Amino acid sequence: GAVVSQHPSWVICKSGTSVKIECRSLDFQATTMFWYRQFPKQSLMLMATSNEGSKATYEQGVEKDKFLINHASLTLSTLTVTSAHPEDSSFYICSASGLVGDTKNIQYFGAGTRLSVL
C-alpha cells in the first residue's frame, strides 16, 4: 500500500514554456502533499507544502508565481513550472502523507520528474 505515482518521469521543454507535473496517491487519501527539488548529487530541498483544498505554503526563496501548486483533491497535486528557463532544470519529487494508519505522519514519495529546459 501507500503508492505515489508521478508523471511524467522525464520532460524536455523549450525556454519560456510551461510544464505541468502530476502527483497522485493511488491507494490512500493524501491530505498533505509536498514538492521537493533535487540537484545532481545533492539532497532534496523542500519547495512547498500543500493541504487539500488550501493554498500551498512555499519555503523561503521559492517563487510561488513560477512554481504553481494545486491540490484540488485528496489524490492529486500538480506542480506547474511557468515560463521555464534552463536554471529550472532539475529533478522534482513529490511526496504524500495521510492522516490514518501507515500513512499518518509518513511521507511516501513518487519516482520523480526530470525536467530539462532547453
Next chain:
Amino acid sequence: AQSVTQPDIHITVSEGASLELRCNYSYGATPYLFWYVQSPGQGLQLLLKYFSGDTLVQGIKGFEAEFKRSQSSFNLRKPSVHWSDAAEYFCAVGAYSGGGADGLTFGKGTHLIIQP
C-alpha cells in the same frame, strides 16, 4: 532551524560485511527521524522511522537504526550487506503539527558502493 548531517558522502563495503551509515541531526524538540533509500529510476523508499518509544528500530530489508538523544544521532546499520543494497541513502528529520506531517529536512545522502 533543523538540520541533518550525513558525514560520509561515499562508503564502500564488501558484500557480506557489516554496514553503518552515520546521521546527526539538529532539532529543537523530539524529532521524527527517517531513513530513505533511493535507487536510480525509483522513488525514495522508506527503510525505517523513529517517532517515540524503543530507541532501536527495525526496518525493511534487514536494516535497523538506533536513536541516541545524547549524541543527536540516528545511525543506520545492517549486519551483512548484499549487492542489491548499493544505492543512495538519506537520513531525514521532520516535525508534525496537529494537522499532520510537515516537510522533511534531508541530509545530503550517502552513496553506498558494494564490492564483490
